[in-house]
Amino acid sequence: MTLFLQTTLNGLVLGGIYSLAAVGFSLVFGVLGIVNLTHGIFVVAGAYGALVLFTKLGIDPLLGIVPIGLALFAVGYVYQRTIIQWAVSRASLVASLVVTFGVAMMARNGLQLVFGPDVHTITPSYSFLSIPLGPLRIDVVRIVALGASLVLLTVLALVLARTHFGRAIRATAQQPLAAELCGLNVKNLHGLTFGLGAAMAGAAGAIIGIVQPFTAASEVAWTLNAFIVVVLGGIGSPAGALVGGLLLGLINAYTAQYVGPSLTQAAMFLVLVLMLLVRPSGLLGNAFGESR
Amino acid sequence: MTATPGEQSGGNPTDEALLRVSGLAYDYAGVSAVSNCSLELRRGKIAALIGGNGAGKSTSVKMIAGALRSRSGSIMLDGRDITGLPAHKVVELGIALVPEGRLVFQHLTVRENLILSGHVRRAREKCTQSLGRVFELFPRLKERQAQVAGSLSGGEQQMLAIGRGLMTMPRLLILDEPSLGLSPILVGQIFGLVRKLNEEGISVLLVEQNVHHTLAIADYAYVLEKGRVVQEGEGRRLLNDPKVKEAYLGLV
Secondary structure, eight states: OHHHHHHHHHHHHHHHHHHHHHHHHHHHHHHHOOOOTTHHHHHHHHHHHHHHHHHHHOOOHHHHHHHHHHHHHHHHHHHIIIIIHHHHHHSOHHHHHHHHHHHHHHHHHHHHHHHOSOOBOOOOGGGGOEEEETTEEEEHHHHHHHHHHHHHHHHHHHHHHHSHHHHHHHHHHHOHHHHHHTTOOHHHHHHHHHHHHHHHHHHHHHHHHHHSOBOTTHHHHHHHHHHHHHHHHOSSOHHHHHHHHHHHHHHHHHIIIIIOGGGHHHHHHHHHHHHHHHOTTOTTOOTTGGGO | OOOOTTSGGGOOGGGGEEEEEEEEEEEETTEEEEEEEEEEEETTOEEEEEOOTTSSHHHHHHHHHTSSOOSEEEEEETTEEOTTOOHHHHHHTTEEEEOTTOOOOTTSBHHHHHHHHTTSTTTGGGHHHHHHHHHHHOHHHHHTTTSBGGGSOHHHHHHHHHHHHHTTOOSEEEEESTTTTOOHHHHHHHHHHHHHHHHTTOEEEEEESOHHHHHHHOSEEEEEETTEEEEEEEHHHHHTOHHHIIIIIOOO
16 A cells, blocks of 8 residues: 555656646647647756756756746747748648757757766755655655646746736637737747747756756657647646646556556557547647637 | 818828728739729728628738738828738737637637737727726626637627727727628627717728628728729619629619
């Protein structure tokens, strides 16, 4: 029983991180209709950013979230307004798939050139602490990671629900033409949404850096995770990302514990395929309706 | 011609035109939708653009609102060249297009739909007042302000779409087929509303297939056929024109 609870706890913590790492992907997919295969790069770039800030300047990864988020926001905005926008306007939405895939390969190799192929971890002072929770134990970094993820997801949900910017994003996702007629600069909003997605991914990366080892090649897994989270939870909303992320975390943890650590990927894909067969719009559906 | 001191709005007589559109053209993937659309709307008047399906009415007004970019020609608003401006900038100059098919934001609440467009710079300060006015015009929307727009009936969605346009405090309101798919009672209400808004000082460009109603309230009307203006004249005169009668009113 203790083992089951401990596994569940680990799965939920992992799931919280998955949620944050996927929410930007989900938002971009929902609002722009783009499957951004560069998403994992943003996550890994966030982790490397946190590593550099921590080792060179001694900045705690959690504080590092702020500059990392801002930097990735800028990168995401410019990337969407140039390369992605060009590809979409000259060819089609599908072209963005090829373009983002290509950019991801280049960026991965770029990161490998700069940081080398070694596995990195970030180890702040609280790395090796853990606290008892009844019969269970939980690492402090994991609590911190889960807490930070939930806070950021909540903030994003509030921004989307309560602010003009959030309403504008939702309106643009549903009816780009009407949004433009209501005075919204849709092109700019697409860039801002993409930037926001990249910033959330970068923040997730900084948090992942203190919980898990990472390399440049991890980006593939993070893009894939984001995709599965969206399929499980539904497109476009922080709530969907949270549901999908927690589910994926639990699937991972249970499979690793009870079936075998080497089969986690297989289990993920099994659930992915089943979900696509049974409820392709995800548990919470598309936050922006069936427009796409 | 020089302006006389006594004249209103300080312009010369030809400045009576709030909107002057000439020679607009648009192709969809190489297929011509509009080849020569020219029209004029005098300040404070109602102009109508009528014609059958596929005549290019919607494409024309989308160009005027900046949602599509014309291949040629020019669009002048109040003597200012606005050709090629994107839609979100055209709104700021006081043109609101209520698009065909309403296109309300289905998953936003009624209130969110309205305050979103009330956020344009030209109307932002008066957003609360405008909201009050829209709720006064459409009590149904006030009752349902917390519901998502997708749950409204077709008529209510049309009211919301018009309300959304009014929130931007337009000088020129363009309505693209506002009566489409509505019951006869609602159609009557919509035309009554158009008249009322016009009496309050908003110039209106009305695109319609409901030709009878439209020509009855329009000061001036243009008939669009295969992407070009083929006929124009005062609304009531066109209503009695044999060609218009035959083609659009089903009377011979």
